Amino acid sequence: MTQDLYAHMREQVLIALRALVPDLPDDIAARVEVTPTRDPAHGDMATNAAMVSAKAARQAPAKIATGLVTYLGEADGVAEASAAGPGFVNMRLDPSAYRGLLPIILRAGEAYGDTATGAGIRVNVEYVSANPTGPMHIGHCRGAVVGDALANVLAKAGFEVTKEYYINDAGNQVTALAWAAYWRYLQAIGTPLSEEEFANEVPGGLQYRGEYLIPVGNALAAQHGTALANADLGIAAPDAWIDRVRDFTIDAMMKETHIDLAQLGVQQHVFSSERALVASGASDATIDRLAADGLIYEGVLEPPKGKTPDDWEPRPQTLFRSTQFGDDVDRPLRKSDGSNTYFANDIAYHADKLDRGYDILIDVLGADHGGYVARMRAAVKALSGGTKKFEAVLCQIVHIVRGGQPVRMSKRAGSYVTLSDLLDEVGKDAVRFTMLTRNADAQMEFDLDKALATTRENPVFYVQYAHARIRSVLRAAAEMLSPAAVADAALADANLDSLQAEPELALMRRLAAWPRTAEGAALAREPHRIAFFLYDLASDFHMLWNRGKDDATLRFLQKDRPEETLARLALVAATAVTIRSGLAVMGVTPVEEMR
RNA sequence: GCGCCCUUAGCUCAGUUGGAUAGAGCAACAGCCUUCUAAGCUGUGGGUCGGUGGUUCGAAUCCACCAGGGCGCGCCA
Structure with missing residues (x-):
């Protein structure tokens, strides 16, 4: 007998059904289920076999059910079978079947x-994938737990699973991070610039003010002394230092992230860097690939109906024909200045994953990325000729409360509850379990007191x-x-x-x-x-x-x-x-x- | 204005991919510690599954429209 008693009984039902309906079509057979009964009075298991096969057999469900009862009543491990309702066949199993x-x-x-359901199917589950611009917080945490558990349960079902983390280490966000680290560096070497003075000098202002960059500034000072702030290198000449500071800071942030993930019990197999991907020319190569299929054009998008941005003006951009694959509008791959959009990089990244041979790409994302799903699905469809699947699991927001009251933000991070605070407070196991007590697409309240309650x-x-x-x-x-x-x-x-x-x-x-x-x-x-x-x-x-x-x-x-x-x-x-x-x-x- | 997600008991949520009389916990009420096992257990009450239509043997589940809530909506990532 197999591990799965339900699968075992389903085999018995199919044997009986084939005896009654000799030319049973395969697609009908596939719809036959053996499920637990909702009401114990109905027995242990029930099958819908008579109802789903009635049309193909051109017989009344009740008649097929009666025939099934005769067969199944004799089957191994079945104590009793009976027909009920509109054509259910209920089975009461012999206790020995359970004992076995x-x-x-x-x-x-x-x-x-463990089952072999997903045998031979390669799945890539990408989760967390936070910007390396600060400590992991509660929002990342839910995605981390959901993604990790999802990957585990897929593996248990026999899928061949890779757990992956995409480091968003390219773009404006990490440049802003470098500026913020530089500000902490200037403090470390004794700069006279105040927060406001500094912010005025930086394009986009000072975005990351949390105290977590203080150690980074100190480390930069220890390594470079005042060298990064010399007259020819200072705040007015970022080109001379920004690459070094950015790489240094990203490294420091990723070290923190690895520590947080380890404490959360998350160990991913692959870490992919957006920066490395861009540097390899993959984005342009992917755009060329789509262009070869006639899916790229230069065009001007209409403003969204009903809500035109204040500074809207029509501009020509390089667009991807995502509407051919179910998206609402075509999506820009290049900005009007010719540089690639994040979406272009992300298509390249997903193309890379496809090249690595996965059949299903699953992204675990925050709910604020919901609008992103249709275009990525379109891109994967286009890149794979419709043979590979893209799926997204969206995680709704988590509110941290204690005894019903919102918990204040972390001093270290500036504006949010960090994962490490949460882990210190309730521990890995309670965090992980509690995060999985709600459907990911439902908002949840995480009550610190309840997570530790012994009730x-x-x-x-x-x-x-x-x-x-x-x-x-x-x-x-x-x-x-x-x-x-x-x-x-x-x-x-x-x-x-x-x-x-x-x-x-x-x-x-x-x-x-x-x-x-x-x-x-x-x-x-x-x-x-x-x-x-x-x-x-x-x-x-x-x-x-x-x-x-x-x-x-x-x-x-x-x-x-x-x-x-x-x-x-x-x-x-x-x-x-x-x-x-x-x-x-x-x-x-x-x-x-x-x- | 458009798209996606959500709406189930007083509260927080499940509901096995379309199955039979919709389930748990909390709260409420009634019981259970001289007992190897009370961080617990037993029982009771509580529902127009947001609304209206439709699809079919059968709908909380699928479709359409409506109402309410969340998220998003060109050159951010």
């Missing part, structure tokens, strides 16, 4: 739930507590029996016949749903489903545990009944394995005990 799953889970370990209200705690309780039981069992006797491998051989109480079966049903849950989360690009699954799983476990409160004979460890004890240990050990499997996807470390 426990050794499989115990032997699989954290690999339980059922806090899913992080509730799930960790379940795992800790199981580990505690297993430690006690090792004392009572022996460590070897309660190892997962030994428990996999236990006689499980005594497992038949409803709460035990409920827990086993939940365990059986893990592979399809992980697969569904991967296909829907919704890693938050893992958090909800684990919460439900923890709930089933706690319910079982609590039976022992009123009736001591229902506790897991029974000195005078070793066989029952081992069966119960196998069940809870398999639960712990499944919790670890889920937490691994989320990047959360399971705890051995609550302290």
